Amino acid sequence: MSVFQKANKNETVDLQKNFTDYSKELDRASEDNNIRTAISRAVKAYRETTASTMERYPHTPDLAAEVREIKRNAIEHREELLNQAMESVERNHGKAFYAKDKDTALMIASEIIGKGKIIVKGKSMLGEELHLREYLENEGNEVWETDLGEFILQLKKERPMHILSPAIHVPREKVAEVFSRFFEREIEPDIAKEVEAVREFMREKYFNADVGISGANVVAADTGAFVIIENEGNVRLSTSAAQAHIVFVGIEKVVPTFQDAMKVAEVTWRYAQYPVPAYVSIVTGPSKTGDIEKVTTYGAHGPKEFYVIFVDNGRSAMAEEDDFKQALHCLRCGGCMYECPVFQVTAGTFGETYLGGIGTIWDVFVAGGLEKTSPMIYTCLRCGRCVERCGMQINVPAMIGELRNRLTSGQVMD
Numbered sequence: 001m002s003v004f005q006k007a008n009k010n011e012t013v014d015l016q017k018n019f020t021d022y023s024k025e026l027d028r029a030s031e032d033n034n035i036r037t038a039i040s041r042a043v044k045a046y047r048e049t050t051a052s053t054m055e056r057y058p059h060t061p062d063l064a065a066e067v068r069e070i071k072r073n074a075i076e077h078r079e080e081l082l083n084q085a086m087e088s089v090e091r092n093h094g095k096a097f098y099a100k101d102k103d104t105a106l107m108i109a110s111e112i113i114g115k116g117k118i119i120v121k122g123k124s125m126l127g128e129e130l131h132l133r134e135y136l137e138n139e140g141n142e143v144w145e146t147d148l149g150e151f152i153l154q155l156k157k158e159r160p161m162h163i164l165s166p167a168i169h170v171p172r173e174k175v176a177e178v179f180s181r182f183f184e185r186e187i188e189p190d191i192a193k194e195v196e197a198v199r200e201f202m203r204e205k206y207f208n209a210d211v212g213i214s215g216a217n218v219v220a221a222d223t224g225a226f227v228i229i230e231n232e233g234n235v236r237l238s239t240s241a242a243q244a245h246i247v248f249v250g251i252e253k254v255v256p257t258f259q260d261a262m263k264v265a266e267v268t269w270r271y272a273q274y275p276v277p278a279y280v281s282i283v284t285g286p287s288k289t290g291d292i293e294k295v296t297t298y299g300a301h302g303p304k305e306f307y308v309i310f311v312d313n314g315r316s317a318m319a320e321e322d323d324f325k326q327a328l329h330c331l332r333c334g335g336c337m338y339e340c341p342v343f344q345v346t347a348g349t350f351g352e353t354y355l356g357g358i359g360t361i362w363d364v365f366v367a368g369g370l371e372k373t374s375p376m377i378y379t380c381l382r383c384g385r386c387v388e389r390c391g392m393q394i395n396v397p398a399m400i401g402e403l404r405n406r407l408t409s410g411q412v413m414d
């Protein structure tokens, strides 16, 4: 049996088992009719919407070029920008924390939240990276995923199959089965009725929640502004009604100015196929009022407490590698996945925490290390279709090639 002993940890990775289990999963996914039906519907819709969106907003590629430079510069100056962002949060009456790894991030969350709380949570890939919901549940809290796709997966006990559309592989017929079981009444396989059932259920949760958790798409260091893009309105409700709002955000999301953040936000939603999203929230701290005698008082209608946990967890290591730091420019628009020929057959089975070719690079640094991610490293076809689609022009095939070099030369990356 082939076992790769990690140089600086006692943990062993059984590569042969890793590859065998993974290829069985890929085979299963490629034969799954639910995945085939759902992905072909999604890819068709994605291509049509993207084409018409780009036609209507022809300045987008030029704006993407500006954003590439903003991100490159921000990664180069990440330490000073992080410090500036943390100072801005504190100045705005929030509390800022830096977590160098997953365990620290979870420990900070646990100290803020405690036990026995009701928590409503927006979609966040960083949350997946930290296994945040599972951790908080094990701590004795009631946690609800409020994004529709994430809620479906919470009920199915599955992981996301796409970074923007986590339940992309679950067609309406399957959703109806899952909801009928959970709500203990028949829900028809009619998308509008399925959405309505969750809307009714979730409203009471929003207003009884103690804590709302969100991610952020981009952070402006100068103002401490957290920009959150969404369509469902669940993030607004999750982060507005509870006593406390906690933001979990990767340190790579910080850019210098508010204007930069707006450019990043527009490029993100445009490449994510939205002409314009239904909601763009800008949050800078706890709610406040000065309506009585001009005395600023915190905790008006929205949260009284605002916390931000900036998470590193391998991102600095990625930034220090010239071969891989470009992966930190990823906006998580999800576009590359729709064009990936492997993803089109297997959905997010091609991935672990993060998905597809770009997800493979991320998983090496933040979620598993080189050996554990090796099956994904050899799944990528290096066809380059993702680079064509990517507004950040991230050269995933080149990075995958470098990871293969390191694997075959026995280098260890933790």
Ligand code: SF4
Pocket: 271, 329, 330, 331, 332, 333, 334, 335, 336, 337, 358, 386, 389, 390, 391, 392, 393, 394
């Ligand atoms: S690699 Fe590019 S296309 Fe893929 S999710 Fe990131 S920014 Fe979007």
